[in-house]
Amino acid sequence: MSAPLMSREEVIAKLVPVFRQYGYDGATLAKLSESTGLGRASLYHHFPNGKREMAAAVLNYMNQWLESSVLEPLRQDGEPAERICVMSTNLYKFYNCGKDACLLAVLALGESRDLFHTQIQKALNTWIETLSHVLVEAGVEPNCARRRSENAILKIQGSLVLARGLNDTGLFERVLQCLIEDLL
Amino acid sequence: MSAPLMSREEVIAKLVPVFRQYGYDGATLAKLSESTGLGRASLYHHFPNGKREMAAAVLNYMNQWLESSVLEPLRQDGEPAERICVMSTNLYKFYNCGKDACLLAVLALGESRDLFHTQIQKALNTWIETLSHVLVEAGVEPNCARRRSENAILKIQGSLVLARGLNDTGLFERVLQCLIEDLL
């Protein structure tokens, strides 16, 4: 029962970039051990169910980031355009200017799809619905609001794919800049 | 020197779905052996450089599919709208109604990104440029044509990500249907 070197959350934060960059299979315990500075056995102390639990914790951590930095601003009072602008700004940071992949997409396209399908589906749906609600508040017809919100998130995901495929983050930045006019 | 059970191309065709579904790391020799019906040693006879060569061959095979079914129709004579319509129809088949992932995206987001980066980048750029050329022929200003083409492919990729994340191919189908009006 010695004092922990890091809090659980600090450990998870150090696991994030490994799963984000290498995917589930590619995130080996060797890499996870190196990125945290903890031995494998110590990781199993924090996450008794092993790699699955680590990935689930990382996914949960990222969903909290999304919730607090993207969804929460959308739910606040104020001009819809202003709220969407805050989302854009925070997404730019979230995805490191387009250089980092979306964990949801990496896990959804990868081999581990079924393992995390429920969490991924819920996160994407919540995002779409929250954004859609802002548009409805701005006077957009509900069906149209839903469609535009789906299109917006779809373009964000697509631009992140192309950013990695083309090695060019320009598309991602342009998609974020056009978000407001696309939506309103 | 006994007679081969399959041609090289038949073998590659059987390797495709494994890489497409499981990614590079997830496509183990056990799975590749099972899907082809060949023992591991036989696979190494066809692909002396092992898994890397198999994946490269699969990527090349898919790029030929893209070339012949998507790009070639775009280059033919005829109404631009008609040519784009042919592309949409063939993309619908290519991605199995949105149920199958794009190999380019899987490899671009996965752990093996650097291994195939050149091939991926070239394929995406060729696609964008070929589509852009059709728009220019239709009278669209070149910069605008490039931007619209990027947007179209970005939306296709994004919709494939969401199709897997949401377990719903509706978005992919809608993106294909809106392709023509988006572009022209």
Add this chain to the structure above:
DNA sequence: GTCTATACACCGATAGAC
């Protein structure tokens, strides 16, 4: 709570018979 050492399965890859 972290470590070293280790178990055991599976990975990619090769050798050699047929």
Add this chain to the structure above:
DNA sequence: GTCTATCGGTGTATAGAC
């Protein structure tokens, strides 16, 4: 050209000392 058998390495996971 395909097979069985096997190699060395690495994967995840665990045991037990401190």
